[in-house]
Amino acid sequence: MFQRIVTFFEQRSFGVSAYLANKLNMSTAKVRLFFIYSSFLAVGFPILFYILAAVVLDIRNYMKRIRLRVWE
Known part of the structure; x- marks a missing residue:
């Protein structure tokens, strides 16, 4: 049940934590915390x-996405 809740929020998040974690070379969990x-x-x-x-x-x-459509 808990894993379903976590998956729900991870799928609908905007990716801010993942983006910052990749830029700062950290784990996503630490950024979320x-x-x-x-x-x-x-x-x-x-x-x-x-x-x-x-x-x-x-x-x-x-x-x-707009830039890719212009050059197609």
Whole structure:
């Protein structure tokens, strides 16, 4: 049951933790824990950063798809 819940959230996440983990050469679990713990300490500021990063990554992926369509 717990694994199904984890899989659900991993499939619907925006990939922010995975992107940052790859850029910083860390494990994804450590980045996720950092967001969780820091959101408790900073009263939600990391959640705003996460949402902003998700929007930026989504726009970035959209622009990559548009560029590929132009050159086809």
